[in-house]
Amino acid sequence: MVRSPESPVLSISGLVKDVGPLPTLDGKMLRVVSGLSLVAEPGQVTALLGANGAGKTTTIECAQGLQKRTHGSISLLGEDPDTAGAALRARVGVMLQDGGLPPSARPIPLLKHIAGMYADPWPVGELIERLGIDSFSRTSVRRLSGGQKQRLALAAALVGNPEVLFLDEPSAGLDPQSRQLVFELISELRNRGMGIILTTHLMDDAQRLADYVYIIDAGRNVAEGTVAQLLQHPLPPDAGEQHIRTLLFETEPGLDFTGVLPDGVDVTEARAGSYAATGALTAADLAAITAWWAARGIMPRSLSLEARSLEDVFLDISGREIR
Amino acid sequence: MTRHSAALGNTLPGSGRQGRPLGSAPAPLLRRIVLQGKYETITMLRNGEQLILAIVLPLLAMVGLTVMPLLDGFGASRINVAVPGILALCAMSTAFTGQGISTGFDRRYGVLRFLSTTPLGRTGLIAGKILAVLAVLALQVLVVTAVALVLGWQPDPLGWAPGLALLVLGAAAFTALGLLVAGTVRPEATLAITNLLWILLGALGGIVIPAERLPALLQAIVHLLPSGALGQALREAFLAGSVSPGPVLVLLLWTAIAGGAATRWFKWN
Numbered sequence: 001m002v003r004s005p006e007s008p009v010l011s012i013s014g015l016v017k018d019v020g021p022l023p024t025l026d027g028k029m030l031r032v033v034s035g036l037s038l039v040a041e042p043g044q045v046t047a048l049l050g051a052n053g054a055g056k057t058t059t060i061e062c063a064q065g066l067q068k069r070t071h072g073s074i075s076l077l078g079e080d081p082d083t084a085g086a087a088l089r090a091r092v093g094v095m096l097q098d099g100g101l102p103p104s105a106r107p108i109p110l111l112k113h114i115a116g117m118y119a120d121p122w123p124v125g126e127l128i129e130r131l132g133i134d135s136f137s138r139t140s141v142r143r144l145s146g147g148q149k150q151r152l153a154l155a156a157a158l159v160g161n162p163e164v165l166f167l168d169e170p171s172a173g174l175d176p177q178s179r180q181l182v183f184e185l186i187s188e189l190r191n192r193g194m195g196i197i198l199t200t201h202l203m204d205d206a207q208r209l210a211d212y213v214y215i216i217d218a219g220r221n222v223a224e225g226t227v228a229q230l231l232q233h234p235l236p237p238d239a240g241e242q243h244i245r246t247l248l249f250e251t252e253p254g255l256d257f258t259g260v261l262p263d264g265v266d267v268t269e270a271r272a273g274s275y276a277a278t279g280a281l282t283a284a285d286l287a288a289i290t291a292w293w294a295a296r297g298i299m300p301r302s303l304s305l306e307a308r309s310l311e312d313v314f315l316d317i318s319g320r321e322i323r
Numbered sequence: 324m325t326r327h328s329a330a331l332g333n334t335l336p337g338s339g340r341q342g343r344p345l346g347s348a349p350a351p352l353l354r355r356i357v358l359q360g361k362y363e364t365i366t367m368l369r370n371g372e373q374l375i376l377a378i379v380l381p382l383l384a385m386v387g388l389t390v391m392p393l394l395d396g397f398g399a400s401r402i403n404v405a406v407p408g409i410l411a412l413c414a415m416s417t418a419f420t421g422q423g424i425s426t427g428f429d430r431r432y433g434v435l436r437f438l439s440t441t442p443l444g445r446t447g448l449i450a451g452k453i454l455a456v457l458a459v460l461a462l463q464v465l466v467v468t469a470v471a472l473v474l475g476w477q478p479d480p481l482g483w484a485p486g487l488a489l490l491v492l493g494a495a496a497f498t499a500l501g502l503l504v505a506g507t508v509r510p511e512a513t514l515a516i517t518n519l520l521w522i523l524l525g526a527l528g529g530i531v532i533p534a535e536r537l538p539a540l541l542q543a544i545v546h547l548l549p550s551g552a553l554g555q556a557l558r559e560a561f562l563a564g565s566v567s568p569g570p571v572l573v574l575l576l577w578t579a580i581a582g583g584a585a586t587r588w589f590k591w592n
Contacts, residue, residue, distance in 0.1 A: 064440055066592065086442040090349040100437025102429060104366065116358045117442040119348040160441070163346040194345055 007078065009164045009195030010040040010063055015072035017058050017219075032058045033219040035072075040212075042163070042195040045186065047210035049200055049314065055219035056199035057097060060166050063197075064094055077164060090118055093162035097169050099153040103142035107133050107152050110141070115159045122161040131155050132181060146173025154182060158189075165189065167198040171205050183209060203311040213310075217318040230313050245307055247277040247286070249300040251293075260292045261285055273301075281305075349442030359443055359451025364458040366425070373421045376521070377463055381416065382470055384531060385409045389474060397533055398562050399477070406471045406478070407557035408531035410490060413463040415530065415550060418456045418494040420517040423501030426452065427513035430505060436592050445591070449502070456498050460490065481564030486557055489566070492574050493553035499581035500549070506589030524550040533558065546570075549577040 017033040033055040040046035048056040061067040063074050065081035074081055079088050101110065108128065115121035128134055131151045136144055144152065150173055157165060170186070171179050186209055190196055200206055206213050207227050215223040215230070223230060253272035261267065265279030277289075286305075293300065349355065367373050388394055388405035398404040429435050439445045464487075468476075478486075505513045524530055527541060529551030534542045545551035552573035559565050 066436055066440065086349040086352070086355075086444055086447075089440060089444060090442045091346045092440070094437065094440040096433050096437055096440075098433040100433035102366070102434045103432055104370070113358060113362045114441060117350055117355050119350050121347060156437070160347050161345055192345065 044211040047206040050216035093157035095157040147178035251300040360454025363455035407561040411553040418497035419501040423517040426505035427510035479564035482561035486560040496577040503585040530554040
């Protein structure tokens, strides 16, 4: 793959992280990241997508200098995060998964305090307005809702006007309105040239936000690409040549489609009258089913065709069994 | 395929930051530390439980010691013997119990991790905590001294310089111990340990009641405890204007050992 000539904001190569020794493993070390590599560019949202426990948070915490790596190299804005000083930290914004805000603090004094750590911070008033913090500015952190806490944590990460922004599970606990607000802001920051690295286990986050996605499983890279590229990811061998699609339609309940669609297409009736036909559907199959409806005078109330989602790709790659 | 940057010519609409480049320099180191110290001082003073521990209980103990005969025979008056011990108790309240508990919960809530990613960093965070301990201790000394003078305290004028220096040394030893506890066990355990030790050392650790008044079994070890050493050293300073090397050495050793252990074993997350 050809990389942009512009220097990346973050470059991780062959990262290995062992934790422990753990009593549950007879005092042995547990390898939570094993040989992971990634590159994040400025002006792009780079997503680390993976299930809980895949090693996403460990990876970005090594990049933030919060955890010491066992092996591998990390370059954050050209510096090693383990030995970097205040000058590098001033250029990097971090939103932790658990927020990291003192429970007794009130939003505005807290933001002003953090802003004081920078020579040229983002004006706190602008951030408060932009993230709708006004509405809960007199409430202590411990009494904020999940969405309010996330918005405040994002403001705290942005107050230094960083070149690189780390977001660990940014949509956790967000209500739909907050999510919209946060996603719009992330897109604008990307357009300003900020390099944004986020972790998520939600396909929808990655699909909506990410310019480039690294799928992480068991501490390893398993796939990478733009969302569009990942959707073209080769299907598992048993899925055949064609792409899996799902035809969703609503009509009268209790219909039997045996003989209408080919054997490989699986039809389920999730609710009475609401059907999903999943498989390697072809145009001929669509013609067959609509002809079958026409012959019986059936007009579906709704009808839609869905390609594979990122979730399908993810499950194809990392396996469908529950771990 | 090329991943190209979309950075050119884009601005954040309606934000007033058009054209301003990303990134900032850190504020100067001293400013960061002073800001953190101020923030932590205000947080400590706003916390009701901490105020009780830092001011109310030491004042109650001071009044108690002037009405009970526990300290008779050690100095010209009960209050003269009581006040140095109360000042030592103040240092233990703030540096060990108060600071330990707040650090323990800051660690639980990820506050230490978050702040260590800002320009403040881990060193600035610790420096800010030390500054806050010293600021609260200064306030305690003012309040205790004012009340003690009203109650008739007559300190040796030569005792002030060594006395204040010893208080700072004592605060250093107890801060190191508080950080060691807060950084290695769960915050609930930190709460229990630091409160229990405050009571035990306060009553039996030679801090307000001189070792000589304690059971013989305790006397030998009390001299080696930071509480006993600080109490004894402050009594010598404010009663006689003198400093003996023994307690100072004990405090220096506790500071070095606990500080080294905290540096080695403090878990940030």
